Amino acid sequence: MRVKDVKKVVLAYSGGLDTSVILKWLQTTYQCEVVTFTADLGQGEELGPAREKALLLGIKPENIFIDDLRETFVKDFVFPMFRANTVYEGQYLLGTSIARPLIAQRQIEIAEQVGADAVSHGATGKGNDQVRFEIGYYSLKPDVKIIAPWREWDLTSRTRLIEFAEQNQIPIAKDKRGEAPFSVxxxxxxxxxxxxxxxxxxxxxxxxxxxxxxxxxxxxxxxxxxxxxxxxxxxxxxxxxxxxxxxxxxxxxxxxxxxxxxxxxxxxxxxxxxxxxxxxxxxxxxxxxxxxxxxxxxxxDREAAHLKDSVMPRYAEVIYNGFWFSPERRMLQALIDAxxxxxxxxxxxxxxxxxxxxxxxxSPHSLYSMKHVTFDEDQGAYDQFDAQGFIKLNALRLRLGAMAGRKGGTL
The missing domain is CATH 3.90.1260.10 (Argininosuccinate synthetase, chain A, domain 2)
Known part of the structure; x- marks a missing residue:
């Protein structure tokens, strides 16, 4: 269902074909003022062309935001995640997932700054990013209006996007003509x-x-x-x-x-x-x-390390699913940081x-004790006879179970 009565919208804008089409589509469909936000997260691309294209599409200079967020990205998002040794489904280091909450956060800050009543993104209706962006928006500004063009328009193919771009004099990079081999x-x-x-x-x-x-x-x-x-x-x-x-x-x-x-x-x-x-x-x-x-x-400590490992899959899932600003992520983060x-x-x-x-x-805080683990003379640091009682106590429930299972057995 289309959002109504939008006067000003902040668009997460890369300057590529998709978001350039979205920019023009917002102008023509909603008849609203558009503010563009481009985040420099170290993607390795020159961001000057994004500004130039926004200007070409009629965006006022004061409504173009290009922010260098690289240090913030690593310090406040990547590093906290790595403290937990976070991997999703055993392998994925969540490179896309962890970037979305920062983009959403800055987008909402800009919306507050310029008095926008809506935000927009270029994520499709099939992927995770629409969820990540929008949960982030709602977490930070519960009453915000969200425009998700891929869930509204009829530009459902690369060909349709290019046709719209050509009809509206939107510059198209040569490598964007035809079918792209994959998206990056x-x-x-x-x-x-x-x-x-x-x-x-x-x-x-x-x-x-x-x-x-x-x-x-x-x-x-x-x-x-x-x-x-x-x-x-x-x-x-x-x-x-x-x-x-x-x-x-x-x-x-x-x-x-x-x-x-x-x-x-x-x-x-x-x-x-x-x-x-x-x-x-x-x-x-x-x-x-x-x-x-x-x-x-x-x-x-062993149990601290094992506890961290046990909560990590849940923490990874929270980030992957877009709940960076949730109470459960903050609780898990507090445990991890401690x-x-x-x-x-x-x-x-x-x-x-x-x-x-x-x-x-x-490490100056190493718990590794050479005198306890050495195979040479340990000079009394560890009494190996103590292991006998340790083993028997840990085996007691198993011995009791085995004895109880014997026919006619006694304890």
Missing amino acids: DANMLHSSSEGKILEEPWDAPDEIVWQRTISPMDAPDVATEITIDFKNGDAVGINGEALSPATLLTRLNELGKANGIGRLDLVENRFVGMKSRGCYETPGGTILLQAHRAIESITL SQASVEGTVRLKLYKGNVIVTGRK
Whole structure:
């Protein structure tokens, strides 16, 4: 059902074909003022053309927002997620999912700033992003009006979009004419490719799909050794050099790319109910995940670590489904963050042909006790005879059950 009485709308705008068509469609369909918002999340594209195209389509300069959110993205969204070692369905590092709440948050801030009564996005009616954007909008501004063109218009094919663009003098990039081989979404954490030539899960992805990593087979024959420093669960430096969150992730992306690290060909379960196949590249994030788990291995208490691991799938699902601003995510985040106070130290890794190999870890808060684990003389630090009672007590319920199961048996 179409939203009525819209006077001003803030559009999440990339400057690509889809959102440029949406911009014009909003102007003609709703007869409303349009404000464009383009987020720089480190997608690796020049954002100047987005401004130029918005101006060409009649947007006032004061209604064009292009914001550099790279540091905020990594510090306040990526890093909190990585404190939990978050992966969805055992593999996906949630590169697209974690970007949506930040875009929604800034979009609502702009709507408040310019007095807009509506927001709009370019997500289709089949995907997860419509859910993520709109749950975010409603969480931050419960009375906001939302326009989702893909659920309203009749431009249901690439051909129809191009025809609309040509009829309305919207510039079309040459590579957008005809059928695109696949669609790409990118930010500083990852890139994802879906659709078209990737829809058949049996067909291997062509090498052109991979844009952020070289093939592991083409990676150097000599390993790259690095160290990553951690403080309160967050990475703070590489090879002893202190770096800002965004700079650090950029550096890890470069190292991962050069060593063929971070490729994933995945069939996942979308929140909207269908399965989808995507090819993801998360070079820096893949390195960061392994390093974080390594520093936690010597700094976290066993039960604390196991509790974190047990809640991680739920936390991942909350983010994947778009509930970043929910009470349950905040509760889980509080638990996760409380565990990270002593997660400090340095991890040494080798990067080699698609592999991240941990070769060392050290911490001023290490729980690893050499005198307890050594196979040499432990000088009384650990009395091995104590294990006998420990084993018997843990086996007691099993012994009782086995005895009770014997015919005529007695305890």
